[in-house]
Amino acid sequence: MSDLTQLTISQARAKLRGKEITATEITEAYLSAIDRANPALNAYVAVTGDKARDMAKASDARLVKGEGGALEGIPLGIKDLFGTKGVHTQACSHVLDGFKPRYESTVTSNLWADGAVMLGKLNMDEFAMGSSNETSYYGPVINPWRRSRVDTVVMPTTHQGDGGFVSAGGTKTARSLDNAQLVPGGSSGGSATAVSAFLCAGATATDTGGSIRQPAAFTGTVGIKPTYGRCSRWGIVAFASSLDQAGPIARDVRDAAILLKSMASVDPKDTTSVDRPVPDYEAVIGKPIKGMKVGIPREYRVDGMPEEIEALWQKGIAWLKDAGAEIVDISLPHTKYALPAYYIVAPAEASSNLARYDGVRYGLRVPGKDIVDMYEKTRAAGFGREVKRRIMIGTYVLSAGYYDAYYLQAQKVRNLIKRDFETVFAAGVDVILTPATPSAAFGIADEDMAADPVKMYLNDIFTVTVNMAGLPGIAVPAGLDAKGLPLGLQLIGRPFDEETLFQTAAVIEQAAGTFQPEKWW
């Protein structure tokens, strides 16, 4: 039997429905792949083998009767931010030690209702705060992609035997993988690595400032952050409530479309979830984009951006042009203010959301001499450095005397950022094309980024605008850099027009192909 983990969701779906394979077989294939790979990649923080086998068995029973749901028997990984009933849910933080919720998040409930199988919980940056998956209490996730190195090998001049054979010497080149470990991006680093390394068929993820799209770009996978309100946030550990959205990471555009269709829903338990029908996203894949107006924002050409990123962007423009799209230059003048505004709004909301971790209702408790001492010790021990830093910033900008200068100013700038997009969409632009990230994946424990938190924040420079304006954005792999690492392009759409994103991303995918890391783990 060929390796079942290599099947995309759409391929596995056809084989499961055609009774060529069973849910149990494909689930076992993933569980053994996780077993072999996880010590090296650290993508899963909890593997739910027994639960996966039970769910697969139930799926097989339904498939036999021809009653399978849209994702029947498809094994998925779930980011640790999603509440999963009776299963490890800690947002990869020490402060939630031992937390097993008595409820299931709406997004995961939707997936199970459609027949999906849960393989386990995926590693992430603590409370989704990070762009490298290095802030996790469970240690960093490793990117399955490595740089490749072109070595020049000098052929020695050799004499062989008495016959006097002499090789001419000279050189030859050989490509080999560099051993340096790279980050998968963050915060959904576990999701991206697991999908890219064939440790799940697809994964759930969340995106507050780029946490789906940046790791997708770093691992050659497809990630979509839908419009704010498309997926229910109920049961997902909150980071910044006005920015958080759930979405999938998948191996190709079609799989991402299949997953989003199941994840999205209106939910009375989340008043910001939107009451509008969920379209059949898959149906738009392959539809021509002739006549579509694609905007190219000049403000996304930033100083110090590597030439390779610019070249990739030009390639993307050419592909869409070849497919009949009309390319127009646009301006989004407040782009450069999105990241600084984000670093006020997101920490402010986080400081409020994370106030609940006080050692009383769940998770870690460190005893103290009185209740305040207990709170302070619990939070000092339970939160990691990056989380504390953001709580501190948030507390400061919301504190008396600073609220107007920081928070109110940032919320006004946010409206201007949103207006920029509204203006270009009103002028007839259907979709905006940008690079997904300003660089390819970087090394674990990068010294520059460790020394300056703002350097790490700059990873989200192209993605964060989308969260600030509540728009949908998709990252789609578009090529490899000179060192053999994947690079992605981003498409930004009108509110609730995820269909145009899938349709256009499919054109890029068709031109660029799909990318798999060379297996070393």
Add this chain to the structure above:
Amino acid sequence: MSVDLQTVKRVARLARIAVSEEDAERMTGELNAILGFVEQLNEVDVSGVEPMTSVTPMEMKKRRDVVTDGGKAADIVANAPATEENFFLVPKVVE
């Protein structure tokens, strides 16, 4: 604007996070780097611009004011570090 060591300690107290002298010193530098970065927002002309209150225009959903859930005390305290008879236990707060 920038913060000094005293402000950092005050903010840590507001955030209920215990910090050592060394933590506070390190945080002062980090917080100032971030505050320096966000400073550029001041150059934006926001006159006449309303602060964003809702990212997608939508009417606030309402539901009938009736009990829809409940009777879950055991579930609610299930994850607490210390409980007694469905109450959360905390150190004494009133003498």
